[in-house]
Amino acid sequence: MSVNRNELFVELFSIFLEINKDVEAVIVSDHQGLVIASEKRQNINLEIVSVLTSIINPILERIRDEFAFREFGTASFDTEFHRLLFISLDERRTLSVVLNNMASVDKASPYAYLLAEKAVQILNAEEGDNIQMTIPHFEYETDASATEERVRNQIYQMRLDQGGTYRFKFIIIGDHEVGKTSLVRRFVENKFSTDYRATIGLNILSHNIEFYGNKIVYSLWDVGAQSFFARFRQTYYLGAQAAFIVFDLRNKKTYEDVKVWYDELEKFIQGREIPMIIVGNKSDLTIEREVSYQDGVNLANELSELSNINVSYIETSALTGANVEDAFTLIAYHYISHSRKEEEERVKLDLLEELNLILEKRKKQGVNLENLLTLSVISENEFWSPGLQILSDINSEYKLEKIKDDYDEKKYKFSNGVMIRNYLYTNFDVSKSDGVFCIFDARYEDHIDPEWRDVVTKIINDIDENKVVLIGIRVTEKSNWSRIMEEFDVNELLEQKMISLLFFKIGVEYRLEIYDQLKVMLNTIKYL
Numbered sequence: 001m002s003v004n005r006n007e008l009f010v011e012l013f014s015i016f017l018e019i020n021k022d023v024e025a026v027i028v029s030d031h032q033g034l035v036i037a038s039e040k041r042q043n044i045n046l047e048i049v050s051v052l053t054s055i056i057n058p059i060l061e062r063i064r065d066e067f068a069f070r071e072f073g074t075a076s077f078d079t080e081f082h083r084l085l086f087i088s089l090d091e092r093r094t095l096s097v098v099l100n101n102m103a104s105v106d107k108a109s110p111y112a113y114l115l116a117e118k119a120v121q122i123l124n125a126e127e128g129d130n131i132q133m134t135i136p137h138f139e140y141e142t143d144a145s146a147t148e149e150r151v152r153n154q155i156y157q158m159r160l161d162q163g164g165t166y167r168f169k170f171i172i173i174g175d176h177e178v179g180k181t182s183l184v185r186r187f188v189e190n191k192f193s194t195d196y197r198a199t200i201g202l203n204i205l206s207h208n209i210e211f212y213g214n215k216i217v218y219s220l221w222d223v224g225a226q227s228f229f230a231r232f233r234q235t236y237y238l239g240a241q242a243a244f245i246v247f248d249l250r251n252k253k254t255y256e257d258v259k260v261w262y263d264e265l266e267k268f269i270q271g272r273e274i275p276m277i278i279v280g281n282k283s284d285l286t287i288e289r290e291v292s293y294q295d296g297v298n299l300a301n302e303l304s305e306l307s308n309i310n311v312s313y314i315e316t317s318a319l320t321g322a323n324v325e326d327a328f329t330l331i332a333y334h335y336i337s338h339s340r341k342e343e344e345e346r347v348k349l350d351l352l353e354e355l356n357l358i359l360e361k362r363k364k365q366g367v368n369l370e371n372l373l374t375l376s377v378i379s380e381n382e383f384w385s386p387g388l389q390i391l392s393d394i395n396s397e398y399k400l401e402k403i404k405d406d407y408d409e410k411k412y413k414f415s416n417g418v419m420i421r422n423y424l425y426t427n428f429d430v431s432k433s434d435g436v437f438c439i440f441d442a443r444y445e446d447h448i449d450p451e452w453r454d455v456v457t458k459i460i461n462d463i464d465e466n467k468v469v470l471i472g473i474r475v476t477e478k479s480n481w482s483r484i485m486e487e488f489d490v491n492e493l494l495e496q497k498m499i500s501l502l503f504f505k506i507g508v509e510y511r512l513e514i515y516d517q518l519k520v521m522l523n524t525i526k527y528l
Contacts, residue, residue, distance in 0.1 A: 002127065003122075003125045003126065003127055003129070005037070005122055005123070005125065006037065008122045008125070009028070009036075009037035009039070009119070009122060010037075010039060012115070012118055012119070012122065013026045013037070013038075013039030014039060016039075016111065016115050017039060017040075017041060019111065020108060020111050022099050022100055022102075022103035022104070022107075022108060023097055023098065023099055023103075023108065024040060024041055024082070024098045024099065024100055025038065025039065025040035025041070025097075025098040026038060026039050026040075026095070026096070026097055026098070026115070027095070027096040027098070028089070028093060028094070028095055028096075028119055028123075029093065029094055029096065030092055030093050036093065036123075040098075081100075081101050082098055082099060082100065082101055083098075083099040083100070083101055083103055083105055084096060084097070084098055084099070085097040085099065085105055085108060085109065085112055087112055087113065087116040089116060089119055089120050089123065090120070090123075093123065095112070095115065095116050095119055097112050097115070109333075110312075110330055110333050110334075113329075113333060114326060114329065114330075117329075165214070165215040165217070166214060166215070166216050166217065166332070166335065166336055166339065167217040167219070168217075168218070168219065168241040168242055168335050169219045169221060169239050169240050169241050169242075170218050170219065170220055170221065170240070170241065170242045170243070170244075170331065170335075171221040171223055171236065171237060171240045171242075171243050171244075171265075172184060172220065172221065172222050172223065172243070172244045172246060173223045173225075173243065173244070173245055173246070173261050173264075173265065174225065174244075174245055174246035174247055174254065174257075174258070174261055174279075175225050175247065175248070175251075175253070175254040175257050175261075176225045177248065178246045178247050178248040178251070178254050178281055178282075179246060179248065179281040179282055179318045180222055180223075180244075180246050181203060181222050182281075182318035182319075183244075183246065183279070183281060183316060183318045183324060183327075184203075184205060184220050184222050185318075186318045186321055186324045187207065187220075187324055187325065187328050188205055188207045188220070190321070203221075203222040203224075204219065204220065204221055204222070205218075205220045205222070206218065206219055206220070207220060209328070209329075209332070211329060211332050211333075214332075214336065216332045216336075218328070218332075221236060221240070223236050223237075233264070233268065234268045237265065237268035237269055238268075240265075240269055240274060241274055241275075241335060242274055242275045242276070242331050242334065242335045243265055243274060243275075243276045243277075244276075244277050244278075244279050244327070244331065245258050245261045245262060245265070245276065245277075245278050245279065246279045246281050247278070247279070247280060247281070247291070248280075248281060248282055249280045249281065249282050249283055249285070249289050249290065249291050249315065250282055250285055250288040250289060250290055250291075251290060252290040252291060255280075255290075255291045255295065255296075255299070258278060258299060258303075259299075259303075262276075262303055262306075262307075266307070273307065273308065273309045273338075274309075274338070275309070275331060275334035275335050275337075275338050276303070276307070276309065276311045276312075277311070277312045277313070277314060277327065277330060277331055277334070278296060278299055278300045278303070278311060278312070278313045278314075279313075279314055279315075279316055279327060280293075280296045280313070280314070280315040280316070281315075281316050281317070281318060282317060282318070282319070283315040283316060283317045283322060283323070284317040284319050284320050284322065293315060296313040296315065297313050299313065300312060300313035309338075310334070312330060312334065314326070314327045314330060343512065344511065344512070344515070347512060347515040347516065347519075348393070348394055348515065350515075350519055351390075351394055351515055351518055351519045351522065352394045354519050354522040354523055354526065355373070355394060355395075355418070355522055357526055358372075358373055358522060358525055358526050359372050359373060359416060359417055359418070361526065362417075369417055370417065371417060371419055372416070372417030372418065373417060373418050373419070373434050373525075374418075374419040374420075374421065374432055374433050374434050375391060375418070375419070375420050375421070375433065375434060375435050375436075375437070376420075376421045376422075376423065376428070376430045376433040376435070376436045376437070377391065377420065377421070377422045377423070377436075377437050377438075378422075378423050378424070378425065378428050378430075378436065378437070378438040378439070378455065378459070379422070379423075379424065379425075379438070379439050380424065380425055380439075380440070380441065381424070382407055382408070382422075382424060385422055385439075386439070386510065386511060386514055387437040387439065387472075387514060387518070388410070388420060388422045390511070390514060390515060390518065391418075391420050391518070392412065392420060395414040395416065395418050395420070398414040398415040398416045398418075399414065399415035400412055400413070400414055400415075401413045401414075401415075403419075407424075408423065408424045408426060408427045409421070409422070409423055409424075409427060409428075410422040410423075421433070425451060425452075425455050428455075428458075428459075429462065430459055430462050430463045431462050431463065431464065432464070433463055433464075433467060434467055434468070434525050435467065435468040435469070435470065435521050435522070435524075435525050436459055436463060436467070436468070436469045436470065437470045437472065437518065437521065438455065438456070438459060438469070438470070438471050438472070439471075439472040439473075439474070439506070440452050440471070440472070440473050440474065441473075441474040442473050442474060442475055442479060442484055443474050443475060443476050443479065447483070447487060448484055448487045448488065452488070453487070453488055453489070453490070456469075456471060456488060456490055457490065457493060460490060460493050460494065460497060460499065460501070461493075461497075463499060465497060465498045465499060466498060466499065466528045467499050467500070467525075467528070468499070468500045468502070468521050468524045468525050468528065469499060469500065469501045469502070470502050470504070470517055470518070470520075470521045471501070471502065471503045471504070472504055472505075472506045472513075472514060472517065473503065473504070473505060473506060474506040474507075474510065475505050475506065475507065476507075481505065485503065488503070500524050500528065502517070502520065502521065502524070504517045
């Protein structure tokens, strides 16, 4: 008997729509834009799938191209009425999640990643395969800023990339007999033991999984709850990078003690912010339940406010295995996202510091406060301009005024005196720019496009002297960088004009590389 994928998709998508009320439709499409499977809410216009697919199709190829180094990729895209979240399932198929325009992409993303994994399982399913269709509830409130308007028509990379190896120390704490060790054993060995044995002090296990193209190496620290060992737990918590706090859904006291464990954790990790999940275990024993699902959500939200991080809530059963793997997947998602966010925040602060030094210097020099610094960004496609996204992001705390927002020309003015202009290769004006950032994609080219040299030549001719031009070129390990530089051949032109021209390679970690090079550009502007 063959696998009925249509029925499986209908069941999976229906469950997904029931869990996340902000989702209006779900679409799986192929590389030609043909819909493989879709589901929508009853109150949504019948044409929404086809209309949104027509919006999506022109940029899907670009999205796939941006993640060509990896098997998977993710991006989001805002329209006037919807927020669209894309996850590439493979090189040929894409999952598109359609959210209402006030929804939080950050809140929907963990659900969407699990949905994507299960969609891949359905697409690759063979007769006899057992696919767990349930998608667990895990909730937290997100900051209101998540719904604020982003720069229109900007695609930005999500926090979760593919192709990395992540190792982290993960502690599991909670009262006696709540099932901590059983959860670990179910996850590591896919077994459940009815023979309860208290963890004496500490039990450490290691386990590896593949998660969304990343290798995750867990060091699982199952911490005993005995009061005798309380004096040693501070040592156990050292270096913890993520945590489960587990309680028994049948025992209200263990639920109330979650706050006690939270306080101990906060004390011993000394104010560090780490991903944290509250786990209500033994969900299979519904008759004996003393804690409702909403109680768990409320507790997670309360702790989120206290800790200034997103504390999630999920319910599991170590006995049946329900949601156990998804709980560990969720903590991996949060850890990877948190790690990348910390790294990007660090380079963002460095870039912002350079920017502020320029602005302060120019204020002292008596430069017009309305236009202290003008930066221009040039790209091939309006849907992918990382320079614009990054420069807009570091100025996001200042009031934004859209001077122009056309297809091929955008001008954004910030209240701190920064003007950002974005152009396409075909139409740009870099006169009066303090710095220009232009990006080319040479990953699949044996030679540069002649248009690229024309673009660089025009930039050099049009920009004022004593200004800075930054040229980023996307390459692979197989790219011939020396030949690329020879083919640009602008040395003679540079001898005729006093400007600073910087070429740099853009590889896999392109966002971080662009952050670093924009910092170099700003530093150069500061001293010119």
